[in-house]
Amino acid sequence: MINNNTQICFSFQEKKTISVNFTGGAITSDAGLLPIREFDEKIGFTQRLTEVINDKRQPYLIHHELTDLIRQRLYGIIASYEDANDSQYLRTDPVFLILTGHTLSDSLASQPTISRFETSIIAREVVKLNRFLLIHYLERAKKRRRVIIDVDSTDDPCHGGQQLALFNGFYGQYMYHPLLFFDGTTGDLLGARLRPGNVHGSHRLGVELERIVKGIQEHLHPKGIILRSDAAGASPHIYEIAEKSKARYLISLPANSVLKHKVAKMVRRVKRGYKETGEPATQYTGFWYKARSWDKRRRVVVKIEYDGTGLKERFVVTSLRAGKAGELFRLYGERGQSENWIKEFKNNLNGDRLSCHGYVANAFRLLLFSCAYVLVHNFRASVLKGTELARATIETIRLKLIKVGALVKETVRRLWFYLSSGWPFRPLFIQVCKNLGFDTS
Numbered sequence: 001m002i003n004n005n006t007q008i009c010f011s012f013q014e015k016k017t018i019s020v021n022f023t024g025g026a027i028t029s030d031a032g033l034l035p036i037r038e039f040d041e042k043i044g045f046t047q048r049l050t051e052v053i054n055d056k057r058q059p060y061l062i063h064h065e066l067t068d069l070i071r072q073r074l075y076g077i078i079a080s081y082e083d084a085n086d087s088q089y090l091r092t093d094p095v096f097l098i099l100t101g102h103t104l105s106d107s108l109a110s111q112p113t114i115s116r117f118e119t120s121i122i123a124r125e126v127v128k129l130n131r132f133l134l135i136h137y138l139e140r141a142k143k144r145r146r147v148i149i150d151v152d153s154t155d156d157p158c159h160g161g162q163q164l165a166l167f168n169g170f171y172g173q174y175m176y177h178p179l180l181f182f183d184g185t186t187g188d189l190l191g192a193r194l195r196p197g198n199v200h201g202s203h204r205l206g207v208e209l210e211r212i213v214k215g216i217q218e219h220l221h222p223k224g225i226i227l228r229s230d231a232a233g234a235s236p237h238i239y240e241i242a243e244k245s246k247a248r249y250l251i252s253l254p255a256n257s258v259l260k261h262k263v264a265k266m267v268r269r270v271k272r273g274y275k276e277t278g279e280p281a282t283q284y285t286g287f288w289y290k291a292r293s294w295d296k297r298r299r300v301v302v303k304i305e306y307d308g309t310g311l312k313e314r315f316v317v318t319s320l321r322a323g324k325a326g327e328l329f330r331l332y333g334e335r336g337q338s339e340n341w342i343k344e345f346k347n348n349l350n351g352d353r354l355s356c357h358g359y360v361a362n363a364f365r366l367l368l369f370s371c372a373y374v375l376v377h378n379f380r381a382s383v384l385k386g387t388e389l390a391r392a393t394i395e396t397i398r399l400k401l402i403k404v405g406a407l408v409k410e411t412v413r414r415l416w417f418y419l420s421s422g423w424p425f426r427p428l429f430i431q432v433c434k435n436l437g438f439d440t441s
Contacts, residue, residue, distance in 0.1 A: 026104050026409065028095040030079045031417050032402035035432050037075070037099045039379050042436075045136070046071050049371055052128045056120060064109040068100040069117050072108050075099050077372040079402055082350040084114040094408035095417075104410045118356060121364040129367040130191055133374060134212060137188045138219040140378065146224040147216050148184030149247075150338035151209070153177055153201045153232050156352040163359040166198040176354060178366055179205060180345070181212055182338050184228060187377060189341075192370040194354070194363040201232020206241040213245040224248060226320075228335040234317065236293050243319060250332040253300060253315040262287055263302050263313065270306045280307035284325035289317075301325040345373050348394035383435045387428060400425045401432065 010018040040046055046067065055066045076082070076090055090096050091108040100108060109117070156176040158165035165174050175197040181190040190212050195203055213225055227233070227242050227249040234253050242249045253259070266283055273281040286301040298317050302325065305312040316332050323331075345351040351369035354362040376394050384390050389397050404425070407418040419426070430440050 025407075026094040027405065027407050028093055028417075029405050030093070030095050030402055031404045031406035031419060032429065033075055033079060033095055033099060034417070035383065035401070035429075035436060036078065036375065036379050038436055039383055040375060043140075043378065045371075045375055045378070046074060048136075049074075049129075049132060052132050053121065053125050064113060068102075069109055069114065071100045072096060073114060073117075073368055074372050074375065077349055077369060078376055078398075080350070080398060082353045082369075083355075084111050084118065087111045087114045095406070098408075098415055104408065104415075115356075118364060119358055119361045121360060123360050123363075126360060126363045126367060129364070129371075130193065131211075133192065133367070133370060134190055134215050136374065137183070137190055138215055141183070141186075141188070141220055143220050144185070144222055146226065147220060147222045148226045148228060149190065149209070149212060149216075150182045150184040150335045151179065151205060151227065151229045151233060152182075152335075152338055152342060153179050153195075154342055154346065154352075156197075156346075156354055158197070158354070160355055160357070162354065162357055162362060164196040166196050168197045176362065177201075177203075178352075179203075179208065180342060181208060182341055184226075184335060184338060186381070187337070187341050189345075189370055189374050189377070192366055194359070194366045196359075200235075201230075202235040202238055205229075205233060205235075206238055209238070209247075210241055210245060213242075213247050217246075226250065226331075228332060228338075236291075236295065239298065239317070239319070240295070248319045250316055250318045250320065250328060250335075252332075253317045255313055255315055258291075259289070259300070259302075259315050260313065262289070263304060266302070266304050267306075267311065267313070270304045271311075274306050274308060280305065284329060286325040286328075301328050303329050344394050345369065348398070349373055349376075383432055386435070387431055389428070400428060404429070 006022060008020040050067045050070050053066060072087065075096065076086060081090060087109060088111045091110055094104055096108060097104060097106055102108070155168070155171045156178055157173050158175055165176055167174050168177065177195045177197050177199055179193040179195060182188065183190060191208055193204055193208055209227065216222065216225060225247040227247050229251045231252040231254050233251045239249065263285065266285055270281045270283050282303065282305045284301065284303055286299060288297045289300045290297040298319065299321065301316050301318060303314045316329065318328060320328060349369055349372055351366070351373070354365050356362045356365060376397065380389065380397065389400060404419060404423055409416045434440050
């Protein structure tokens with residue numbers, strides 16, 4: 001039960017007691033969501049997202065429209081309210097009411113309603129939502145000569161007995177094992193797949209890769225597609241699928257005794273170079289190699305580093321015939337940026353908060369977080385271009401743009417948001433509105 005009359009008194013001020021309660025009325029702490037909602041309306045993102053889901057409720061029993069439920073959840077995630085429990089308070093927040101097209105006298109869905117909505121989604125709709133991510137990307141992507149696909153798996157620790165939250169020996173925990181695909185150049189999210197916790201890193205990677213590569217080839221017609229993956233993708237099955245799809249690849253290859261034997265002479269040279277100069281030494285090389293499980297020989301490029309603290313040997317298998325080993329390693333090394341996008345997804349949007357009991361419900365949650373990432377990322381690329389937030393993380397965007405308090409008042413013709421006169425990011429907010437096409441004079 002929410003008690004707005006709760007009163008708290010602070011005593012650090014000697015002259016007068018400072019009292020706090022929750023009767024201020026229509027005040028929001030997230031007025032910066034308004035520009036994102038305007039952008040959303042321009043590109044029709046959440047409206048099209050809603051069309052993917054089948055509303056299975058009886059029409060005469062519906063009080064909260066499906067679009068409202070999705071927007072309430074999506075914008076809650078963007079504003080750092082990732083739990084469905086937060087809906088109990090946000091249902092009367094003025095900015096969330098207005099984002100969903102309601103007036104200040106209305107109320108949005110409660111936590112039980114949101115939870116029932118999440119658990120009502122079926123597997124077929126999860127598949128459609130995943131396809132929606134790729135379709136949205138293809139419609140907005142600019143044609144390029146080369147498209148790079150970065151794929152990575154990540155760990156999602158589970159603590160509540162969720163279905164298929166199984167023990168993973170590598171991570172040493174009970175977890176889910178999501179798979180994420182990014183455009184390695186732009187950071188756009190191409191697909192997200194929830195997987196049980198105990199599966200290998202390459203599980204379902206090939207199926208998703210075929211689908212994504214086919215979509216890119218049919219809609220963007222690039223002259224080249226390159227897949228970059230860590231050792232999770234080091235599987236003959238993945239190599240063969242990429243080659244069949246006419247996609248090139250750069251995939252980290254786990255070291256073994258045969259590979260180490262092939263570079264033994266180079267290792268000695270690198271160590272000798274460090275001993276002579278006292279400076280860290282690095283050399284690159286490449287050779288053709290065929291493992292027992294491979295159907296043919298493939299090119300392997302190698303990077304050897306020694307700086308006195310230890311030897312580092314890195315192997316990458318590739319189908320790229322052109323390019324020196326050093327150039328290919330630099331191209332592969334750029335996939336490190338995808339790690340930052342995953343950190344944004346997990347840490348800034350709390351995309352690993354998959355706390356429903358059912359596996360399908362958690363797969364749906366993963367895609368809700370994915371859609372929240374896509375909307376903010378598109379907003380950053382389109383609207384924040386030319387501002388100080390053009391390359392900012394989602395957390396910084398939230399701090400400097402979204403998290404701003406406002407007093408909200410409703411008149412006959414307008415809904416007024418009164419922002420603080422002393423807000424230090426007011427010029428940034430005005431510039432964002434200009435970028436959206438508003439006259440701010």
